[in-house]
Amino acid sequence: MSTTQAGVVVRVMAARVLDAVLHRGRSLKGELATALPQLADVRDRALLEAICFTALRRRGAYNAALESWMTRPLGPREGDLRALLLAGLAQLDALELPPHAALSATVEAARTLGRPHQAGMVNALLRRAQREGVPEGDPAQVWPAWLRTRLRADWPEQAAAIFAASAQAAPLWLRVNPQLGTREIYLAELAQAGIDAQPSEVLRDALQLAESVPMSALPGFAEGAASVQDGSAQQVADLFDLKPGARVLDACAAPGGKSAHLLERFPGLALTAMDVDARRLRQVTQTLERVGVQATLLAADASDLDAWWDGTPFDAVLLDAPCSATGIVRRQPDVLLHRREDDIVALTALQARLLDAAWTVLKPGGVLVYATCSLLADENARQIDAFLARHPEAQPDDPGAAFGHASGVGRQRLTGEDGMDGFFYARLRKPG
Template identity: 65%
Template sequence: MSNGAAPRVTATRVLDAVLHRGRSLKAELAAQLPALGDPRDRALAEAICFAALRQPARLEAALKAWVPRPLGRRDDELRALLYAGFVQLDPLALPAHAALAATVDAARALGRAHQAGMVNALLRRAQREGLPSVDAAAHWPHWLRTRLQQDWPLEHAGILAASAQPPPLWLRVNRLQQSRDAYRQRLLEAGIESHLDENAADALRVEGSVAMAQLPGFAEGAVSVQDVSAQRVADALALQSGARVLDACAAPGGKSAHLLERDPALRLTALDVDGKRLDRVRGTFARLQLGANARLLACDATRLESWWDGTPLDAVLIDAPCSATGIVRRQPDVLLHRRESDLAPLLATQARLLDALWTTLAPGGVLLYATCSVLKAENEGQVAAFLARTADARADMLDDSFGRISGAGRQRLPGENGADGFYYARLRRSA
């Protein structure tokens, strides 16, 4: 296999698994990228996968227009390879000759030498004619597009467009190690330009792609990769020093880590129902040199007897399981895997978390309900129903830096100020 073919083969295998076997993009990349020894190859394979999954309807339109006979299930891998080839030309705009040659070599490496001529012809046609244009809505399932239009009649087109664009790289500077300004200078010295966010005290935005290994001090815990919307959770909670805090759905650990960077004296309990995902929290804490006194438990947060000692908490964070419709630009396979039937169980889980964990709060304590969704049923509707059935709960309205008013909370839509779609509702228990 030629050197250039290797990342195309990996990208094809990842795309095949995600498109045709319902696998998670994140999980497939984690499993397959390490086999590529060169970090540039890993970056290329990842870029190809994201580019293809952000516009599958456009790529399929090209195949339908140019392939006389529809590809069958036996040609799923070929479809994935052609998707990988198309996106190298548009939108990645790689040098066409090298992209075509390496993709044809990848066809041979995948045992499809008999189809190498077809791959070459189709990619040359894409080079000559360009890929067909399709509306951004075409990539979204009809049921989800309909809900989006109902919830956001004026904004839905912007949500669709923003969700199809690559996001910026947001960094969270570990203030226990250095100031944001000091780390920004380290980035400049490494040839990486960054921009401040006036509303997020620890955030820096980097345009373009930068591998984590290129970030100064990453391995030593100087900085983390975290979208600015997620960083604002710490601001929305506004904890007192040394507070007793629960992070009920903690994995992969970025929000818990940020709280500890703000105040290492926090008495933090971090839970996750998935023990393997909780291992990622431990890894995050270890890299950042945090959490020596934090409790990490693999359990269902609603089963209070498995983790709560009965001492009332000052604050609870519920970063709730949700449709992830606010982070499609980061997880484009959401649009492939999410089903309308998923929504009712998600809504039930969110309500169960709210009801159970509210009882652990001290009078005057705060619960922050957050999601990375833009669906009102999961956000303002969920919170309104909770407030209606909970006599001792009231909302503390957050300021407009958290987004637009949406019921008792605030909604950030995808792409606004370069941020992910996110919802925040700050609820206080009556004294």
């Protein structure tokens, strides 16, 4: 296949993925998992991902521009055309691809999608975007009204910044494996490979890359020298101080990023990595194998103690709870399309059950860390307040200002602050 043909195939696939996600309730991850293996060239795969993520993140601005530029609104049977136009705008706007190639491949894709009669319109709209740029628009518009209201109630002064940060691409964060070398050595290896990176001043294992690169380009990646993990997720390990041999439970472990980090940071742990989803738990095996650490893996519902607990308590428990994912919208932009208000009721009930179970299996003198990638107080500060009302003996231990805004007895980092994802942290000690 020629480069030109391959370029058209990528745009057609982007339109199909976006159409499925935007108009048929499909998940971006699932659609990409099917689409990406159909592309042989790693650059085409990277381009498909970049177009889809950018189009979804910035669709508020793109939809507003299309609405004001088009004389007739697109109809319900034109979902693939809208998707293709969003893909086209993403290429010219945030991705800043060379306009000629982006334009001609996208216009040709309209023909391949069975819309030769609308190719001229696609061309005209994209040329206008190239000439005038895409107006910024209001990034809050892509948030469902109920979620916008809740965020504004929880974070009245910061809500606008959260909406804006959630429409931006997230930087690539790496976690350097201290078992295999120092961060300084790894920085030098990156520099040798021509990859520009900055060490974090707050997080001791973390590096932030100036530009995204495929994982295969990272020195020693296959051998576990480094892992891709946002800074907020990396900071969870800083809430622990664990001795060799400590019995640790990671109650919601898949795909295993935080288990791997704890095992790299604190060698000799007896860590149990549990997840209710057996398929996702298999990813934990791969994660741990790559970085060369071991854990006991358990597929179980952490809240159902009769089903899995043998009565031996843990020195520490990490509960990285299932949540609304409102803090990682920039990494999972389809969260805003699929999340329903009822989900929050179910999630907060599940989080409360998981917290109670985690507290039961914790040894006196032990520490329970609760973390979510949510921005909602119901899942975070209020969830922990309710826990403290049920367990007044629990002693909250403030993680400190490096973890974000004080929020109840925990800390909340908001999306984009310090370049990191939105995250909540609380640490609770059980009296000895």
